[in-house]
Amino acid sequence: MALYNVMEEVVRDVLVQYKDKMQLTCQCDRCMNDIMAIALNELPPRYIANEEYGPYVRAAHVADRQGATNIISIVTKAAAFVSKSPRCPAMNPAMPKQTE
Template identity: 40%
Template sequence: MIKNYMEEVVDKVLIEVLNDYKDSCHCAMCIDDIKAMALNRLPPQYICTEKGLLYTKSNELMTQFKTDIIKEVIMAIEIVTKNPRHEHSHNIIA
């Protein structure tokens, strides 16, 4: 099975970073929009073997790798917060 490991990394970073954005909407729609926006701006990391997973996980240890992901997630949070696809009353904590 082929999988984009970057999705897992973005999920993990998003949870960490979103805690600092209390005024942002945390509903499923906004979270999906944030993830999609960040993933579209990051290079995919496709894996299909255990060896590929280990290699990709080792990249996570590199400071620049994580910094790039955090930067894109923060940018996506700020854009989605300013332009949600729903009314502000939809601010449900997921």
Template identity: 35%
Template sequence: MLKNYMEDAVDLFLPHMLEQYPELCTCELCIEDIKAIALNKLKPAYFVTHEGLLYSKVEEVTTQHKADMASELTRAIDIVSNNPRHPKV
């Protein structure tokens, strides 16, 4: 199984980021756009073994990793909130 663990990390971290943006549209399209924009800028963390998964989980807790994720998610949220792919409601 080939998996980019960064996708799971973003899925776990994004809800905490969204709490800071109560007016942000959280429809499926906007959330997927935010994740795609952020993941395209974040360093991927692929694994194929259980040991690789463990390494990725350890890496997730580093301060720099969290800062990078917060920065890229903030940037993605700003992009999507200013340019949603649907009419603003």
């Protein structure tokens, strides 16, 4: 049985759409993943059991202006937090390189 959190897609889309306006100090995968993790921990998950219904759940978030604004605000706060203290080796040479 596979579950799918549609909110991950929503947050990723918001981050990609607004990353140039957020003045990020780093846009490496680790920093982007840190931003997403922080934002997702602040937002309620939206799980579905069938990925084909994902567009319907995403459309509901786009249509809800207050909800969409809340998501943008949370992603922006997460981006500011990560930009102040990036944990990636590119921005902090003292950090060990992460192995995948």
